[in-house]
Structures are given as C-alpha cells and as structure tokens.
Amino acid sequence: MCPFGTISSFSFSLLIISPLIYLLARFDRRWASAFLALASGLGLYKLATMYGEWGLPSQSFEIIPNVTISFTNSPIQWYFAFIGLGIMLTIFLFEISWLSKSRTPSAHIFFEAVILASLPGFFMAGDLMTLYIFFELMSWAAFFIVSQASEKSEKAARTFIAMNTTGAMALLYVLFLLYTRFSTLNIEELRTLLPSAGAGFNLIIFALFVFSGLIKAGSFPLHTWLRKTHGNAPDSFSAVLSGYLIKYGSFVVAVTTVIFPSLLLFSNAPHFMGLPLPNYILAVLGGVSIIVGTLMAIKQQDAKMLIAYSSVSHAGYIVMALAMVSSYSVAGGLLHVLVHALAAAGMFLSMAAVKYRTGTTNMSELGGLVDRMPVTFATYLISIISTAGIPPMVGFVSKWLIYQSTITGGFIFLSFAAFFGSIGSFLYVFRPLATVFFGQRPKRLENVREVPFIMQLPMIIISALTVIFGVLPSIALKPIAEAERYYGIKPVSFSFSEIRGALGSWNSVLVFFVFMLGFIMAAVIFYLARKSVRVGLLENYTAGEIPREIINSPELYHYAHNFYRPVERLYEHHPSLEDFYETALGENLKKFGVFLKTLFYNHRLDWYLYVSILTILFLWWLL
Amino acid sequence: MKILESAAVIITGIVFGLFLLGVQRKLVARVQRRYGPPIWQQFIDVAKLFSKSSISHGFVFDMGVMMALGGTIATLLFVPIGKLQVLSMSGDFIVVVYLMAVASLGMAMSAVNSGNPNASIGVMRALTQMFGYELPYLMVMMGMMFAYRTSSILGMAQVQQGGILNWNLFRVPIGAIVVFISMFGISGKKPFDTPIAPAEIASGPMVEYSGKFLGSLTLMHALVIFVDISIFVNVFLGGASNYWFFLLKVLAVFSLMVLISSVIPRFRVEQVVTFSWKWPLFFAVIQSVILVAMGVR
Structure with missing residues (x-):
C-alpha cells in the first residue's frame, strides 16, 4: 500500500465514519472512546512505518487548477503528527472513564473524532490549501467542544473562534497572494520559488504567516484567548488544547521560519547580531510571551488557568527557538514541542482527575490530596519538574539546547527572557502542588479516592515518557536531527547518552545516575538513623496553642489563597492586553x-x- | 580511583561545610561581642540530631528530605575542588544550577507536606526571592559563557591561570560583585533570609523538622554553601591547583559574606525582588552587554 494513501485514507475515512462514532457513543460512550484510542494507535503505527520515507510524490486530487489536496511526508511534519497522535491516544484512554462527567458525551466524542481526523491531514499537508482546510476543520470542531462545558464556556468558545478565524483569514490571504504570484501552493515548490520573490513580498508573507501562527500557538501579543478557553473547556479537552492544538500554531511558525528558508529569504535585510531583523523581532515576541505568560501564571487562582498561562510562556519558548533558526535552537524548539505536549497533557490530565473527584480546580478550595490521589500527584510532580526544566526530565534538555543558542548568539534579551521563564516557572508550578496536593485537607475531601485505573493509565504513560526522554533524549533527537538535515540546517550532534552543545556537552545518563547515587546515599543516611514517628497533618507547631477552629475546619489552616501576594503586588496595576x-x-x-x-x-x-x-x-x- | 575521589569530595563537602557553619557562628558572635560556641559545635549538633527521635508527616515528607540531600550530593560531584575533579569534565554550569534546583524542590515539597502554613509561607518567600536573585546571577553567567565560549566551570577556572590579574574578579569586576550579592540569596544570608525569618514565621520551611530530618537538612545547607562558594571561587577567583589553597579561598569568601551579613537587617520579601531587579540586574545586564560587545567576532 502506498504510504501516503494511508494518511489520506486515515483522515478521510475517520471523517466519513465520525457520524457512526456519534451513534456508537449514543449507544455506549466508553466503546466510542476506546475505538478512537484504537484508531489513533493504528495511526501511530502507520506513521512509525513511514519513518525515513521522506518526500515521496504524494497522492493528490485537484480541486481547482494547480490547487490540490495532497499529503507529503517530511521529518518535521512526521514529528509533529507523531506527537499529536500520541497525545490523542492518551486522551482517548483517559476519556473512556472521564466522559461520564461530560455534559454532552456523544457530541464531545464526535467532534474529537473530527479533530483526530484533521490532525494527520494538517501536519502531513503537502500544500497550503490542505493545511488551511484542516486548520479550519480543527478550529470548527474545537469550537463546539469548548462551548459544551458550561454556560461560561460559551463566551470562551466565542473568543476562541473569533481569534482563530482571524488567524485563518490571514492564512487564506497568504494563500491568495502566493497563488496569484506562483500559481502553486505546493510547500516543496514554494520552498524553491520563494527566494526568487522580492524581500518586500516575502516580508508580507512572513508577517501574515506569523500572525496566524501566533494566534494559534497562543503566543504574545495574541495569546488572550488561551486563559478563557483552556480554563473553561471540558477538563480532558484542555489537555488536547494545550498539549496539542496550540502546536498547530507552532507548526505554522516552523513552516514560516524553518521549512521556508527564512534566513535565506531575508539575507539582504538588516541584521541584528547575525540574525535577520524579521526573525529577531519574532524571537523577541516569543521572549515577551515567555515573560507575560510567566507573570500572569503566577497570579492565577484557578489551576487550569494557571496552566493555560504556562502554555503561553512555553509557546513563547517554541516561537523564540524556531525564529532563531540555528542548529541548537531548532533542535531545542522542536524538542520543546514534545516537552510541552507531554507536560501540558500531564498537568491538565491530573487537574482533570482532581476535578473528576472533587468538582473544582480552584486552588484555595482544595488541599492535602497527596495521600488520597498518589498517582495523580506523581503525574503532576513529574510534569512540573519537566515544565520547570529541571534534570533528569526532558524539559531540561530542550531548555539547555535553547540556552546554547541564545548564549552563543549573544542575545541578551532573549537569554534574559529564557532565564526569566525558567525561574518564574518554579514559582507558578509549585503553587498547585502546594495548595492542591499538600497542606491541610478540608473535611469534605476526607473520602476522596484515586481515579479509576483506566484514567491512571494515560497519566502513567505520560510520566514514564517524560522520564525516559529525559534520561535518553537521543531517542527524541533522532527525528529532530533528521529534520534539520532535511532542511539544510546543521544537525545537532549527539550520541546515545551525550549531547554536544556549542558551550560544552552534557551527559544525560551520567547526570541521572549521579543523581540516583546521591539519592541512594541520602536514603542510606536517612534510614540508618532512628525510625521516625508518623503523625497526622494537624499535629503541627502552633506556637503552643491549638485553636479549636483549626481542628473543626482544617482548611482555615491552609495557606492557599493569594499564594504569591508579595510578587503580585509588584505588578498589580499592569495594563491588560485582554x-x-x-x-x-x-x-x-x-x-x-x-x-x-x-x-x-x-x-x-x-x-x-x-x-x-x-x-x-x-x-x-x-x- | 573515581570512587575514592568521589568519597573524598563528599567528605570534604560535608566536613568543610559544617566547619564553615561553625566559623559563621563564631564570627557572628564576635561581631556581636559575644564569646560564641566552639567552632566544632555544628558537628556536635548534627551528631546529636541524628541520634534523636523525630516525627514524620508522611511519605513525601521523608522523600523530599532525601531528594534535597541527594540532589546536593550529586551537584557537589560536578564541581571541581582544586585538583579533585571527579565529574567536573562534564560539569556544565547550567546543569549544576538546575541540579541544585532538584534539591530545593525536594526540600520545598517536604516542608509544605507538613501541613504547617508557616512552612508554605516560607517556601513561597524562598521561591519569590529566588526569582529576584537568580536572574542577575544567570545574566552575568550568560555574558561569561558567551565571552569564554564554554559553560564548563572547570573551563572557566582554567582560562584564568597565570597571575592574580587574570582572575575574573578583576577582568569582570561588575559581574563578580553581582554574583557575590546573589550568593547571599542562594545561601540564605541576611539581608536575603526572609524564608527562615524565625521571629516572623517560626523558621519557615524548617518549622516541622526534628531529629534526623533537621540533621539531613543541616548537612544539605552546609553542602549548598560549599557548592555555591566553590562555583564562585572557580569562576571568579581562578580556581586553585592546590586542594588546601582552594579551601582557603572558600573560607575567605565565606568569612567576608558572614561579616557583611551580620551587620545588615533583613529585607521584606518583595523588597528582595525590587532590590534585585533594580540594582544587581541592572549591573548584570550592563556587564553582559560589555562582555558581548567585546566578544563579538
């Protein structure tokens, strides 16, 4: 079978049978979700067999002269599609059980089937028309899913569709411009044709592409839909939105800067520190996005909105890295797509699990869930270690690669933004950990149980992958280096355990084992000493007196509301773009x-x- | 051989770190015109703590403490100490800084899991002031890494060989001062001791610890101070080819820090951030602009 036939047939057959999935969901929603999990697993398998068969002539059919629906396979596209299907697989597993909390499970699963169908179509698109069609299809389906959660989410969904349609219109306008100029929309052909066009034309194309990319990626200054949409979407769908759908925007940015050779296109433009000005401005926007996302995440009261702003910050990292188009930055940016997909899915799924059992994600109403929901806690912990970029999780690898690029390039603002986001992320990721999982447990949460196993499974998979890629990043770097080679960027150099950067190398396996060694030594010291006595959470130091209110309502003794008040006070009166x-x-x-x-x-x-x-x-x- | 060296490094770290804490108590006492405890008091304290009974608030409470101590022990192995260079060949500055973060995360987790709001407030303050002092530190290091084209701590120590005037303290003076100020924050010295603040929040994160927990965290604190100053000595004071000479440099830097901090009052928590972002960050950016402007080829 032709390998590209499989991608188009996957997309189209899934689209065609999606009404059947709706009927199946009416019959039994668990079967529908399991079926979609199976379908995404099948898609993953097909994609895995396609690894290495780059750029073969694609199956296509014409809709108007020279404009076709066609699919192709290149390393970047393969990489994005593979991660996307993987994330969708875990979400569908999660939803087998989660859907019982959905207001409209059948419609939810139907639209998610449409999104699953659009996913390989969008990422494996051979030409911009295909890209545009699947882009719109996804926005449309996501709009309906977001609007289903509650009354509040209807407004969120309207914001979402308004901004996404604006982005789509910008993309459509680019399509018109390119078609009138070159009378083709094939991405590979445009790659070779674009350098012949003038710098002015290319700048317009670049700006419009970036405009639509930044909207979809949720990056500054067009990030404003993220808070409302991610915060009010159905809980498991927030994981899709943040874990995967905003990567549609990252992909558009990757098309603009990496697939279309932006460094070559702007070689005559003014340069700053060896980077063409349009690229530098885009990178600065990414940097501002990191800072804005971080500061806003710190002051959120709702865990889901906090993670939404962390997505703004991470979208900033990806945009910044891809805009710099150097060997390390592209590797770091592409790896960060994987990092954030895993981390956001992990964080949102654990919060969905918390809400599944407690009914809220407002951080000051929760507390002390670590004993009650250990797997959820472990997932959240591993995801935030990755988000904060701490070894031995994969988040460190991508940040390390991005630093290589910002530092060797001498970009002071970009380095500052990268450090700012990294240190700031310690603050905001710790807040849900401290307030939801630790601290005093309110009386009404005494009987909370862990979620069913089928919901734990995807969380365990995501955590395991985060650790595995962190210890052996070479697995993930292999397709990335392939992508860099394919698009004529010097591939990042690495071996099984070691990554060699511009400033030095680091050995992930060594660091992991030294850390484990230190941990074991500490544990030996710890367990050789006298055994400690286990006491309850309320047996605390309270300066000699135990107020009765605390025993009756432990939540009064839980520091959760306005957690970062001293920091927030510093930028209380900030202007709001939203x-x-x-x-x-x-x-x-x-x-x-x-x-x-x-x-x-x-x-x-x-x-x-x-x-x-x-x-x-x-x-x-x-x- | 590597195993012996690792053991030597870890023992150096623990013994010398505890010694430094003893020196601190003595110095502060002398500044306040007291006699002060003997210099080995800290050893006695740790031995006593490990022999006493303790209370635990749950699994994470235990694990976090092990993570904190383990993370710092791991970090220590990546730092060159004179000729003792166990893993410093792969001692990347960025890796070291983030490995330290594992330890801090472990401690923060464990402290907050005690359920005491004082601990949560303390951790919040620690993270807040970290947001302040880490940024200038990293910005200076960014300039240094750009100028020397290496992020290896050992590599930076090696480029300064041949005379005192080659030290980065004189080549990169503004940066050295900024990093010196940031080190007060990393080691929790006044004016950056808001997380502990015994009179306000009952020692913050430490409030629920007893026995071996407190002992482990004292060891961790000693190691953090040692690692932190070792990085400074390697990066700005030319490292040292001699083991004893290296320790002497560490002692000198630490004594200076203690003397300064013993006469300064504590900042309020947001003052740490405003101060750090006003002056140290400003000078850090100036320093890195100078380094980048000089280093562009």
Missing part, C-alpha cells in the same frame, strides 16, 4: 456591528430613501 482587545477592539467592533444591523434591520424605510438619494447624487456627481 481588556484592551475586549474594550478597544471588541466594543468598537460591536458598535460597528450594531451600526450595520441598523442599516439592514431598520424598519424606518426613509433610511433607505436617504441612502439611495445620496448614492444617486454621488454617482451623478462622479459621472
């Missing part, structure tokens, strides 16, 4: 809309008379 878009843009747009509405739905017919007379007068004067 408010700006809502008031300055949103309100004015609404006024404009109302004005248009009065034109069409006005019952006072004299309006039409005035307008017609004015038009006739105007035409008479003109002609």
Whole structure:
C-alpha cells in the first residue's frame, strides 16, 4: 500500500465514519472512546512505518487548477503528527472513564473524532490549501467542544473562534497572494520559488504567516484567548488544547521560519547580531510571551488557568527557538514541542482527575490530596519538574539546547527572557502542588479516592515518557536531527547518552545516575538513623496553642489563597492586553456591528430613501 | 580511583561545610561581642540530631528530605575542588544550577507536606526571592559563557591561570560583585533570609523538622554553601591547583559574606525582588552587554 494513501485514507475515512462514532457513543460512550484510542494507535503505527520515507510524490486530487489536496511526508511534519497522535491516544484512554462527567458525551466524542481526523491531514499537508482546510476543520470542531462545558464556556468558545478565524483569514490571504504570484501552493515548490520573490513580498508573507501562527500557538501579543478557553473547556479537552492544538500554531511558525528558508529569504535585510531583523523581532515576541505568560501564571487562582498561562510562556519558548533558526535552537524548539505536549497533557490530565473527584480546580478550595490521589500527584510532580526544566526530565534538555543558542548568539534579551521563564516557572508550578496536593485537607475531601485505573493509565504513560526522554533524549533527537538535515540546517550532534552543545556537552545518563547515587546515599543516611514517628497533618507547631477552629475546619489552616501576594503586588496595576482587545477592539467592533444591523434591520424605510438619494447624487456627481 | 575521589569530595563537602557553619557562628558572635560556641559545635549538633527521635508527616515528607540531600550530593560531584575533579569534565554550569534546583524542590515539597502554613509561607518567600536573585546571577553567567565560549566551570577556572590579574574578579569586576550579592540569596544570608525569618514565621520551611530530618537538612545547607562558594571561587577567583589553597579561598569568601551579613537587617520579601531587579540586574545586564560587545567576532 502506498504510504501516503494511508494518511489520506486515515483522515478521510475517520471523517466519513465520525457520524457512526456519534451513534456508537449514543449507544455506549466508553466503546466510542476506546475505538478512537484504537484508531489513533493504528495511526501511530502507520506513521512509525513511514519513518525515513521522506518526500515521496504524494497522492493528490485537484480541486481547482494547480490547487490540490495532497499529503507529503517530511521529518518535521512526521514529528509533529507523531506527537499529536500520541497525545490523542492518551486522551482517548483517559476519556473512556472521564466522559461520564461530560455534559454532552456523544457530541464531545464526535467532534474529537473530527479533530483526530484533521490532525494527520494538517501536519502531513503537502500544500497550503490542505493545511488551511484542516486548520479550519480543527478550529470548527474545537469550537463546539469548548462551548459544551458550561454556560461560561460559551463566551470562551466565542473568543476562541473569533481569534482563530482571524488567524485563518490571514492564512487564506497568504494563500491568495502566493497563488496569484506562483500559481502553486505546493510547500516543496514554494520552498524553491520563494527566494526568487522580492524581500518586500516575502516580508508580507512572513508577517501574515506569523500572525496566524501566533494566534494559534497562543503566543504574545495574541495569546488572550488561551486563559478563557483552556480554563473553561471540558477538563480532558484542555489537555488536547494545550498539549496539542496550540502546536498547530507552532507548526505554522516552523513552516514560516524553518521549512521556508527564512534566513535565506531575508539575507539582504538588516541584521541584528547575525540574525535577520524579521526573525529577531519574532524571537523577541516569543521572549515577551515567555515573560507575560510567566507573570500572569503566577497570579492565577484557578489551576487550569494557571496552566493555560504556562502554555503561553512555553509557546513563547517554541516561537523564540524556531525564529532563531540555528542548529541548537531548532533542535531545542522542536524538542520543546514534545516537552510541552507531554507536560501540558500531564498537568491538565491530573487537574482533570482532581476535578473528576472533587468538582473544582480552584486552588484555595482544595488541599492535602497527596495521600488520597498518589498517582495523580506523581503525574503532576513529574510534569512540573519537566515544565520547570529541571534534570533528569526532558524539559531540561530542550531548555539547555535553547540556552546554547541564545548564549552563543549573544542575545541578551532573549537569554534574559529564557532565564526569566525558567525561574518564574518554579514559582507558578509549585503553587498547585502546594495548595492542591499538600497542606491541610478540608473535611469534605476526607473520602476522596484515586481515579479509576483506566484514567491512571494515560497519566502513567505520560510520566514514564517524560522520564525516559529525559534520561535518553537521543531517542527524541533522532527525528529532530533528521529534520534539520532535511532542511539544510546543521544537525545537532549527539550520541546515545551525550549531547554536544556549542558551550560544552552534557551527559544525560551520567547526570541521572549521579543523581540516583546521591539519592541512594541520602536514603542510606536517612534510614540508618532512628525510625521516625508518623503523625497526622494537624499535629503541627502552633506556637503552643491549638485553636479549636483549626481542628473543626482544617482548611482555615491552609495557606492557599493569594499564594504569591508579595510578587503580585509588584505588578498589580499592569495594563491588560485582554481588556484592551475586549474594550478597544471588541466594543468598537460591536458598535460597528450594531451600526450595520441598523442599516439592514431598520424598519424606518426613509433610511433607505436617504441612502439611495445620496448614492444617486454621488454617482451623478462622479459621472 | 573515581570512587575514592568521589568519597573524598563528599567528605570534604560535608566536613568543610559544617566547619564553615561553625566559623559563621563564631564570627557572628564576635561581631556581636559575644564569646560564641566552639567552632566544632555544628558537628556536635548534627551528631546529636541524628541520634534523636523525630516525627514524620508522611511519605513525601521523608522523600523530599532525601531528594534535597541527594540532589546536593550529586551537584557537589560536578564541581571541581582544586585538583579533585571527579565529574567536573562534564560539569556544565547550567546543569549544576538546575541540579541544585532538584534539591530545593525536594526540600520545598517536604516542608509544605507538613501541613504547617508557616512552612508554605516560607517556601513561597524562598521561591519569590529566588526569582529576584537568580536572574542577575544567570545574566552575568550568560555574558561569561558567551565571552569564554564554554559553560564548563572547570573551563572557566582554567582560562584564568597565570597571575592574580587574570582572575575574573578583576577582568569582570561588575559581574563578580553581582554574583557575590546573589550568593547571599542562594545561601540564605541576611539581608536575603526572609524564608527562615524565625521571629516572623517560626523558621519557615524548617518549622516541622526534628531529629534526623533537621540533621539531613543541616548537612544539605552546609553542602549548598560549599557548592555555591566553590562555583564562585572557580569562576571568579581562578580556581586553585592546590586542594588546601582552594579551601582557603572558600573560607575567605565565606568569612567576608558572614561579616557583611551580620551587620545588615533583613529585607521584606518583595523588597528582595525590587532590590534585585533594580540594582544587581541592572549591573548584570550592563556587564553582559560589555562582555558581548567585546566578544563579538
């Protein structure tokens, strides 16, 4: 069978049978979810067999002359699609049990089937038209899923679709521009044709691509939809949104900077520290995104919104790394796609598990769940260690690679932003850990149990992968180096256990084993000493007196509300981009809309008379 | 051979770290015109703590303490100590800084798991002030890594050989001062001791520890101080070819820190951040701009 036939048939057959999946879900939602898990597993298997068969002529059919629906296989596309299907697989496993909490399980699973179908189609697209179609399909399906969660989420879904449609329109406009100029939309052909176009044209293409990419990736200054959408989406779907759908934007950025050779296109543009100015500006936007995401994440009260802003920060890392287009930065950026996919899925799934049992993700209403939900806690812990970029998890590897690039390039602001996000992430990831899993447990959470095994399984898979890739990043770097070679960037140099950077090398296996050695030594010292007595959470030092209120309601003795108040106070009165878009843009747009509405739905017919007379007068004067 | 060397490094770290803490108590006492405890008091204290009974608040409470001590022991092996260079060939500065973070995370987790709000507040303060002092530190190191094209701590020590004037203390003076200030934060010295603040939050993260827990964390604290100052000595004071000479340099830097911190009052927690981002960060950025401007080829 032709390998590309499998991708198109996977997408289209899944689209065609999605109504059947809806019916199956009406019958029994667990079977539908299991079926989709199986389908994504099958897709993963197909993709795995396609590794190495790059760039073969693709199966395609024409819709208008020279515009086709076609699929191709290149290392970057393969890499993105593979991660996407993997994340979807874990989510579907999770949903087998989680769907009982969904308000509309059948519709949820139906739209997720559509998203699953759009995924390989988008990432393996051979031309921009295919890319655009699947992009729209995904936005449309995601819109309906987001709107299902609660009353509040309808507004969130509207923000989501408004911004995503704007991005899609920008993409469509690029398509028109490119088609009128080159009369082709094939990505491989455009790669060779674009350098012949002028710098001005390329700049417009670049800007529009970046505009739509930043919206989808949730990067500054177009990140504002992320908080509402991720915070109010159905819990398991937040993991899809953050773990995977915002990577659609990262992919668009990768197309703009890496697949279209941006360094070559702007070789005559002014340079800053050896980087063309458009690329540098994009990298700076990524850097600002890191800082904004970090600061906003620190002040969130709701765990899901906190993770949403951490996604803004991580999208910033990816955009910044991909914009620099050096050997280390592209490797770091692509690896960070994997890192954030795993970490965000892990964090959101553990929060979904918490909500599944307790009904809330508001951090100040929770506490002390570590004894009750150990697997959920372990998943969250491993994911945040990766998010914060601490070895031996995979998050450290990608940040290390990105630092190699920012430091050797001498980019002071970009290094600053990268460090800022890294240290700031210690703050915000620790907050849910301290307030949800540790501290005093409110009385009403006394009987909370761990989630069923089928929900633990995906969390265990994600945690295991985070550790495995952290100890042996060479597994993940192999396709990345392949991608770099394919697009003419010097591939990053690594061996089984060692990665060689510009500033030095680091041996992941060695660091892991030395850490384990230190841990074992500490444990030996610890266990040789006298055994300790286990006491309850309420047997605390309280300066000699135990107030009765604490025993009756332990949550009073739990430091969770306004956790980072001293830091927040420093930027309390910051300008909000979200408010700006809502008031300055949103309100004015609404006024404009109302004005248009009065034109069409006005019952006072004299309006039409005035307008017609004015038009006739105007035409008479003109002609 | 490597095993013997590792053992030597770990024993050096623990013994000399505890010795430093003893020196600290003595110095502070002398500044305050007291006699002070004997210099080996800290050894007695740790031995006593390990022999006493203790209370535990659960599995994470235990594991976090082991993670904290284990993480620092692991970090120590990557730092060159004079000629003792166990794993310093792969002693990448970025790796070392982040390995230290594992230890801090372990301790923070364990402390918060005790369920005492004082511990949570202490950890919050520790993380907050870390946000302050780490940034200038890393910005200076960014400039240094750019200028020397290496992130290896040993590599940076080696480029400074041949005379005192080759030391980065004189080549990169602004950066050296900034890193010196940041080290007060890393080792929790006044004015950066908001997380402990005994009078306000009952020693913060330490509030629930007793017996071997407190003993392990004292060892960790001693090791953190030793690792921290060793990095400074290697990067700014030219390292040392002689083991004893290296320890002497560490002692000198530490004594200076103790003398300064013993006459300074404590910052309020957000003052740490505003101060760090106002002055040290400003000078750190200036220093790295200078280094980058000089180093561009």
